[in-house]
Amino acid sequence: MNDNKISSLYNSIAQIVVETIPEAWSKVYVYGEINEDVRTAFFFYYPESSEKPMHSHDIPSVFGVEKEEYKEKWRKLLDYLEELWYEFKNNNQEPWTNLTLIFNSEGELKIDYEYEDLSEADDYERRIIWKYKYLGRIPEDKDDREFLERYLQSFEEKENNNDQK
16 A cells, blocks of 8 residues: 555645634544445534534534535545545555544644444434544433433443453
């Protein structure tokens, strides 16, 4: 696998995200999910003066950014993520099902690749779990909170069963 190509793609992903954010920021969490049939991505960022993350898809309405301009950047983000996915696949690496790319305004970068089968999972539920795992966000909605609690309990049970083996 070409490390220069991978590094360039990480930089391109970060750059298009930074270009999309219309204010000073401190930290960004990018979620990307790519496979043969699906391309999805979003990100949350922390404004420099806030503890509350801003969802990327809220940028047009909150900041008056033209929707078409936002969508163009979002499609570029998807293209870069897909290119990264194919770089893995075409070089006999196990293609990831989703990734989380975390970077801050100091230039530090961390990437978490996931390889779990997502075919049975619901997009909305995956987003609840991801927001909890990476942003520490507990859903306000009662049903969503109960879903998260059930998920965490089943996850803990699986971990305990694995520890006993």
